[in-house]
Amino acid sequence: MPMISFGDLAQSQVLRHQTTKAKDDITRLSKELTEGKVSDTARHLSGDMGPLMAIDSSLARLNGYGAVTRELGLFAEALQTGLSTISEMAMQSATTLISATGTSSTTQVNAAVATAAATLNSTLSTLNTRFGDRTLFAGQDTTGQAVGTSDTLLTALETAIATAGATDVATVEAAVDAWFAAPGGYDGTMYLGAPPLDAVPVAAGETVALDVTANDKALRGTLKGLAMAALVDRGLFAGQYDLRQGMAQRAGEVLLAGETDRAYLSAHLGGAQAQIDNAATRNESEATTLQIVRTGMVEVDPYETATRLQDAETQLQLIYTITARISRLSLADYL
Secondary structure, three states, X not given: OOOOOOOHHHHHHHHHHHHHHHHHHHHHHHHHHHHOEOOOHHHHOOOOOHHHHHHHHHXXXXXXXXXXXXXXHXXXXXHHHHHHHHHHHHHHHHHHHHHHHOOOOHHHHHHHHHHHHHHHHHHHHHHOOEEOOEEOOOOOOOOOOOEOOHHHHHHHHHHHHHHHOOOXXXXXXXXXXXXXXXXXXXXXXXXXXXXXXXXXXXXXXXXXXXXXXXXXXXXXXXXXXXXXXXXXXXXXXXXXXHHHHHHHHHHHHHHXXXXXXXXXXXXXXXXXXXXXXXXXXXXXXXXXXXXXXXXXXXXXXXXXHHHHHHHHHHHHHHHHHHHHHHHOOOHHHHO
């Protein structure tokens, strides 16, 4: 039977091909051993990429929810801080006003209403606080201010009181209440924002609405109490100590009674914060689980990969040895 042999050129090409393949195997296996995952995912999964693509899609969705919950969480925290600040200032003013009116000192009453007027400015400033480039209490209109100035508020109330012909504490408060409730009153003059923010998805089938604005009942009531005291500071019932004292006391009572509404508003926001935190925790847990599954689909066995890498290196060394021997082969050795 005749012997089939390869010529020199054919042998050279075979060795070159085997050398290239061994080098490619070493490079691929070294990368897989270092990264802990296969370099050719489609080949590793036998072309069935559907489950992996589904996992990647879910991870991308959860990553999006993560960005939303992080921003919402910070926004809600800023809102809660603003509400806490306003409530604390209102309670301090209530205490000061009620304490001052319990005495017969004109000086203390004047000092209390002056402090309340300053607190009104601080409260309006807090309502106009911005979180990054967004106004906290302006609802959907996050680019502008939430409320106007104290001068705008007090001037409008003075006009309403004069129009109503109010001459005592009860009729003044009624005029103030009517102005705050009227469509063109607080809504049209002081509140510069828009309707509350829409609900935002934070998880599959779950949304959260941070719907607190400066137009909320609790905040309108707080501004009413501070404004009543500030009106006295601006000269309401000038020269009439009993009426000034009565107005200051009533302002303190309004602020004190408003603590219930402020607490409810803070609790409502706290519920939204808890919902955001829970959604974020669930999303993170689901993402972790999916990532573990994904890793298991594309990871390599370190021991097996190291063994195959060693085999590839041994094969390459053998090819080099054979090539060296062939290159030194003489005619006499061949014969």
